[in-house]
Amino acid sequence: MASANIAVIGGDGIGPEVTEQAIRVADAALKRENVTYTWNRLPWGSAYYKQTGKILPDDGWDTLCKHDAILFGAVGSPDVPEFVTVHGLLLPMRRKFDLYVNLRPAYLFEGVQSPLRDKAPGSIDMLVYRENTEGEYAPTGGRLYVGTPNETAVQTAVFTRFGCQRILRSAFEAARKRPRKKVTSITKSNAQVHTLGLWDDVTKEVAKDYPDVQCNMLLVDAAAMDLVRKPEVFDVVVASNLFGDILTDLSAVITGSVGLGASANMNPEWKFPSMFEPLHGSAPDIAGKGIANPLAAILSAKLMLDHLGHAKSAAMMHVAIARVLKEARVRTPDLGGKATTVEMAEAVLAAL
Numbered sequence: 303m304a305s306a307n308i309a310v311i312g313g314d315g316i317g318p319e320v321t322e323q324a325i326r327v328a329d330a331a332l333k334r335e336n337v338t339y340t341w342n343r344l345p346w347g348s349a350y351y352k353q354t355g356k357i358l359p360d361d362g363w364d365t366l367c368k369h370d371a372i373l374f375g376a377v378g379s380p381d382v383p384e385f386v387t388v389h390g391l392l393l394p395m396r397r398k399f400d401l402y403v404n405l406r407p408a409y410l411f412e413g414v415q416s417p418l419r420d421k422a423p424g425s426i427d428m429l430v431y432r433e434n435t436e437g438e439y440a441p442t443g444g445r446l447y448v449g450t451p452n453e454t455a456v457q458t459a460v461f462t463r464f465g466c467q468r469i470l471r472s473a474f475e476a477a478r479k480r481p482r483k484k485v486t487s488i489t490k491s492n493a494q495v496h497t498l499g500l501w502d503d504v505t506k507e508v509a510k511d512y513p514d515v516q517c518n519m520l521l522v523d524a525a526a527m528d529l530v531r532k533p534e535v536f537d538v539v540v541a542s543n544l545f546g547d548i549l550t551d552l553s554a555v556i557t558g559s560v561g562l563g564a565s566a567n568m569n570p571e572w573k574f575p576s577m578f579e580p581l582h583g584s585a586p587d588i589a590g591k592g593i594a595n596p597l598a599a600i601l602s603a604k605l606m607l608d609h610l611g612h613a614k615s616a617a618m619m620h621v622a623i624a625r626v627l628k629e630a631r632v633r634t635p636d637l638g639g640k641a642t643t644v645e646m647a648e649a650v651l652a653a654l
Contacts, residue, residue, distance in 0.1 A: 306610050307340045309369040309575070313347040314387070315584025316643075317375020319592065320599035323647035324373065327622075328603045330654050331615040342369065348379035348387060357390040363398055366575060371606050374579035375599065380586055389441070396434050399574035401567035402465065403472050404432035404546065405605070406581065408553035408563070413628040414637065418530065418556055426557050428536040429480075431473040432546025434567055436465045437497075439543040461497040461542070466504040472570065473540035474512045484516045484537035485509075488525045488545055501542065522549070529553060554581055561595030561636040564602040566609060578606040592642045595634040597623060600650060622653035 310325070312318030325341055332339060344365070346358045359365075366372060372395075377387045395401070408430065410416055412423035440460035447453050470487070477485045487505045491498035502519060509517040520528070522545045528535065529552050541549060554563030563581030580598030588594055600623065607616035626632060632649040633639020641649075 305338050305340070306370040307342065307368070308606075309366050309372045310341050310343045311346050311372065311377075311391075312343065312375040313377040313584065314349075314379045315376055315586045315589040316582070316594035317347070317377070317584055319375075319589075319643050320580060320594050320596040321373060321375040323596035323643060324599040324603040326647055327600045327619060327650050327654070328607060328615070330651055331607070331618045331622075332612060334618060334654075335612060335615050337612055337615065341373075346391065347377055348382040351382060351386055351390075357386055366395070366399075369575050371575050371610060372577040373603060373606060374577050376580070376582070376584035378584040378586075393439065393441075395577060396567055399577070400435060400569050400571075401574070401577060402433065402435045402468060403566070403568040403570060404434035405566040405568065406430040406432060406546070406550040406553070406563065407601075407605075408550070408557050410557045411562070411624055411627040413630045414558035414562070416556055416558055418533070421533070421556075425534045426553075428533070428553060429473075429476055429538045430546060430550050430553060431469060431476065431538065431540040432550065433465060433469040433541070433543050435543075436460045436462060437543035439547075459494070459497050461500050463500065463504060466501050467508060470505055470508045470540055471511075473538050474508060474515050474517075477515045477538040478512060480537060482516075482537040483514060484518070485512075486518045486520055486525070486536055486539050488520050488522050488539060488541040488549065490522045490545070492521060498542065525549060526552065529556065550581065559595060559636040561598050561634065562601065563598050564605055566602070566605040568609065576606075576609055578602040578609075592644065593635050594643050595636050596643050596647050597627075597650075600647070618654060619650075622650050625653045626650050 312321045351357045377392050408428050410426040438459045443457040445455045477483050489498040489501050491502045554560045560582045566578050568576040580602050604616045604619040626649045632641045634641050634646050
């Protein structure tokens with residue numbers, strides 16, 4: 303692909319701030335390959351909702367489908383209900399476009415201090431594959447007798463053999479390409495015996511097709527303990543929607559900061575555009591202050607370039623970020639420094 307047409311949804315809070323810096327760095331890297339991306343900025347989010355009563359226009363999903371990928375900032379505002387933002391834009395996007403692979407790398411860069419004692423650079427190096435379209439986040443359930451003493455809430459987790467198989471196979475395929483060739487599947491099947499029991503059964507079935515990959519199975523409470531106690535044992539991790547979401551916040555923090563956490567929401571069959579976003583959310587407490595760390599957004603853009611076939615540009619972005627972190631001269635507040643969002647991006651551009 304010589305070029306690409308990217309939908310950009312900066313969204314809310316710090317989302318637009320970090321997304322613009324990610325675009326700057328991606329453009330600079332792509333220029334080395336003589337590649338140009340077209341960035342179509344779409345003004346959707348809480349501000350758009352306040353103006354129009356909608357989180358996106360009626361033809362919004364059709365508009366997104368016309369793009370090769372989506373670069374997403376964040377969504378969420380204290381004065382707008384989450385059923386409008388998260389449940390009106392982010393989660394439906396994942397389901398409508400069948401973005402069933404949520405890939406969240408966690409790597410301890412040289413020059414970044416982990417909150418865990420004596421962890422060497424590169425000792426934490428994992429890929430987390432989170433199922434992204436069903437599981438505990440399926441919008442199945444409801445509330446009865448609202449506002450009465452008998453108010454009742456039901457939320458049903460939905461697991462299908464098909465859904466389990468495809469995310470597990472994605473994880474095993476990724477592990478096969480890595481030196482350690484190791485998959486850890488995380489559930490709570492001793493308590494959720496039906497849904498996660500199915501997940502465990504499918505894990506064992508899929509593992510038979512990958513005899514060259516070591517397969518371990520852990521309960522989520524033990525996995526949370528080991529992520530703190532000995533994170534270096536993890537290589538490729540695969541988990542359901544809820545557990546993958548929670549554990550990747552932890553994996554980002556133990557590698558130095560959520561401000562370094564990138565993610566890809568992918569449809570591997572290319573039936574729909576894949577979406578790329580940082581983990582950190584809209585962070586309304588620091589929005590507009592110009593101090594948000596843009597590296598998570600830049601690393602998310604790096605994942606997008608990889609996905610779109612521009613591996614050389616993606617590699618240059620990764621090397622530049624690694625150099626800036628190793629030199630430790632420019633640091634945003636989440637990393638213990640005083641640099642601004644723009645200054646951190648400028649340092650990466652200089653390293654490029």
